[in-house]
Amino acid sequence: MKDLVRILIAPLVWLAAFSAVYGLHGVICGFAVDGTVFGLSLARVLLVTAYVLAILVQVVLLWALYQDRFSSASVFVNFVGRASGWVGVIAAVWTMLPAVLTTYCG
Amino acid sequence: MAPRGVILATTLLALNGCDGATSTLQTAGPAARVIADLWWAMLVGAVLIFMLVMALVVLAFVRRSPDVAADERGQVRVWIIALGLAFPMVVLAVLLGFGLVIGERLLPRDDVTVVQVSAQGQRWVWTFSYADAPGRVTEDILHIPAGQPVDVSITTADVIHSFWVPRLAGKLDAIPGRSNVLRIEADAPGDYQGLSAEFSGENYADFGFTVRAHDAAGWADFIAGETE
Structure with missing residues (x-):
């Protein structure tokens, strides 16, 4: 069971983060969130913060997957778990990039 | 028929479908042109990738079996990492x-400089109104000035429809209770065929409209109420 968690944790967390960031994007546009923080658009600050948090969580997960105390006895499970951890980091950076780079409410 | 003749005939037959009043490739405005450019770039890319894959398939039949055991790491590097992972990732990233x-x-x-108009879909008629001519309403004909950007505020009185003038711009859904704005522009005066790109019931096949682009004098006449 723990091995399954090691393999799936990064993609599952990415899935949740993806839904959360784009959900936030929908809430911002749906409720016409405006205003500024430190001279920056509040909506953009919220989206960038959510994006950075999503990446940080994936980086922490990847770091944990390389730690001995979280490792499996199986070399194969460790390899697949770490590979899925890298996939999680890259997926977080790439798939949520439009939320911070493009116009957020067309 | 020789293979070359078959290829030529089928290609011409296929390309014939790219012509016409609702062709996204026969562009008549800047937005449609940008979309068509992307389409052509994707087509060229898809053809090149298809040719690469077909060449590899042929190579697999022609070439003698490689000694996989002798160079397993090299094989993994080329076929799994480079062609299996890196290649599609780069292609998708570019797209x-x-x-x-x-x-x-x-x-x-x-x-x-943008002209504001509104479009409301209702089974099975499109109703258009104009910010420059309050109270003016037209059915199934949208009047716009040529050579000038026009923002169409799109909504619906019943089910979801989709406003689409293929030669001028992309499509945008008409959602109940919401206005979505699509920018269109026609390079030259003329009639451009529009349609709903969302199935909406039994009369859907005839659920179209026309965008009539006027020159400056024609647009002024329309706004003044001198043309229908």
């Missing part, structure tokens, strides 16, 4: 980049 840039260029940004 996403293009998509984002073009998507940004198509957005209806604030501009004082």
Whole structure:
């Protein structure tokens, strides 16, 4: 069971983060969130913060997957778990990039 | 028929479908042109990738079996990492980049020269109104000035429809209770065929409209109420 968690944790967390960031994007546009923080658009600050948090969580997960105390006895499970951890980091950076780079409410 | 003749005939037959009043490739406005450019780039890319894959398939039949055991790491590097992972990732990354840039260029940004019109879909008629001519309403014909950007505020009185003038711009859904704005522009005066790109019931096949682009004098006449 723990091995399954090691393999799936990064993609599952990415899935949740993806839904959360784009959900936030929908809430911002749906409720016409405006205003500024430190001279920056509040909506953009919220989206960038959510994006950075999503990446940080994936980086922490990847770091944990390389730690001995979280490792499996199986070399194969460790390899697949770490590979899925890298996939999680890259997926977080790439798939949520439009939320911070493009116009957020067309 | 020789193979070359078959290829020529089928290609001409296929290309014939790219012509006509609702062709996205016969562009008549800047937004449609940008979309068509992306389509052509994707077509060229798809053809090149298809040819690469077909060449590899042929190679697999022609070439003698490699000694996999002798160079397993090299095989993994080429076939799994380079062609299996890196190649599709680069292709998808480039496509996403293009998509984002073009998507940004198509957005209806604030501009004082933009003409504002409204479109409401209702089974099975499109009703258009004009900010420059309050109270003026037309059915199934949208009048616009040629050579000038026009923001169409799209909504629906019943089910979801989709406003689409293939030669002028992309399509945008008409959602109940919401207005979505699509920017269109016609390079030259003329009639452009529009249609709903969302199935909406039994009369859907005839649920179209016309965009009539006027020259400056014609647009002034329309706004003044001198043309229908």
